[in-house]
Amino acid sequence: MGFRPPGGQTDGRNRKDGQKGRTGRMEAHPLIAGRRTREGFRDRLGYAATLLSVAVILVAVAAIYLFVFSRGLATFFVNHVNVLDFLFGTEWRPTLTEAEGGPxxxxxxxxxxxxxxxxxxxxxxxxxxxxxxxxxxxxxxxxxxxxxxxxxxxxxxxxxxxxxxxxxxxxxxxxxxxxxxxxxxxxxxxxxxxxxxxxxxxxxxxxxxxxxxxxxxxxxxxxxxxxxxxxxxxxxxxxxxxxxxxxxxxxxxxxxxxxxxxxxxxxxxxxxxxxxxxxxxxxxxxxxxxxxxxxxxxxxxxxxxxxxxxxxxxxxxxxxxxxxxxxxxxxxx
CATH class of the missing domain: 1.10.3720.10 (MetI-like)
Incomplete structure (x- = not known):
């Protein structure tokens, strides 16, 4: 009769082999892993594209407001036109000279x-x-x-x-x-x-x-x-x-x-x-x-x-x- 290891040792080796087998089965196939990587990249790319679109819109709106405000307020802060005369005046004579009381x-x-x-x-x-x-x-x-x-x-x-x-x-x-x-x-x-x-x-x-x-x-x-x-x-x-x-x-x-x-x-x-x-x-x-x-x-x-x-x-x-x-x-x- 040949030598047989104790039952505990046999069970330990079997458990290790089973764990190795289960670990091997849990590892994703290379093709599946590659597909998941590509899908994750596409998700990140789509998120970045939508975020960029929102940023472009916000920047465009902010630029329009800043530009129009800067040019529009120059009438009062640079040319010193009176705000009340501008809003409530009834005469539009931009070519009138200062000697004639204008513009x-x-x-x-x-x-x-x-x-x-x-x-x-x-x-x-x-x-x-x-x-x-x-x-x-x-x-x-x-x-x-x-x-x-x-x-x-x-x-x-x-x-x-x-x-x-x-x-x-x-x-x-x-x-x-x-x-x-x-x-x-x-x-x-x-x-x-x-x-x-x-x-x-x-x-x-x-x-x-x-x-x-x-x-x-x-x-x-x-x-x-x-x-x-x-x-x-x-x-x-x-x-x-x-x-x-x-x-x-x-x-x-x-x-x-x-x-x-x-x-x-x-x-x-x-x-x-x-x-x-x-x-x-x-x-x-x-x-x-x-x-x-x-x-x-x-x-x-x-x-x-x-x-x-x-x-x-x-x-x-x-x-x-x-x-x-x-x-x-x-x-x-």
Missing amino acids: KFGVLPFIVGSFIVTFFSALIAGPIGIGAAIFMTEIAPSWGRKLMQPVIEILVGIPSVVYGFTGLTLIVPFLREHAGGLGFGLLAGILVLAVMILPTVTSISVDALSAVPPEIKAGSYALGATRWQTIWRILMRASAPGFVTAVIFGMARAFGEALAVQMVIGNGKNMPTSLLEPASTITTVITMNMGNTVAGSVENNVLWSLALLLLLMSTVFIFAVRWVGRRGRLMSR
Whole structure:
């Protein structure tokens, strides 16, 4: 009989062999390990790319704000133009010499003109856009929405110069013939802007109506409400924050529009007293005069101050949209 080691030694060797076997089985295959390494690299690369994208956006926005603020504030800190005279003055005479009491950079007529065309264009486009959205989502058959959606998208894609040229060809002669005056004025700018912001208001209103939970509408019908009662008392109230957001976005676009308004508004420099008189907005003054000034001159810096006003108003519109959205979420709870 051969020698056999004690049972304890045999069990110890078996356990060691088993551990080695299990350890060997736990080690990943080289192909799998390589694939995991590549996937990890791709994950890190994707994270870095998205982080870089965010950084580029933040840097671009910060650069725009810093540049516009630095150029816009130079009017008051370098050229020593009085802030109150700038904001509330009614005379725009940049070429007036000091001996003649100038130059004068009162921009109140342009601020008033900007708010007038913005407010009245939103007043026209708001109800029409919301009504069109209600028709598309609640009343029209499926083919109606399929027909309306491309029309809205076409209106969004039309260049500003086409709107302006159309207004110059159709609206200005119509107003000249039926309302009197030259046809150029605030009313022409209002009508052109109303058409321009209409697709924006309509699209956002459609999204607001589509976001209403279907259970709310079904519950209204279950209680015996008619279609119009459901639309008026349920859907419109539930979508009210979205409608306000749509109108604010439309106003933001109207406030910043330049070319189309410039072609029909008449570019008058006096305080507007009638919708039929030629007037100007902040954007039209900038586009009309920026190319005729020397960089660093007081005239150029004043135009940058107007650009700063536009930037601040755009910021106000953005915060207004966020505030309305936050209020809407709180009300929905």
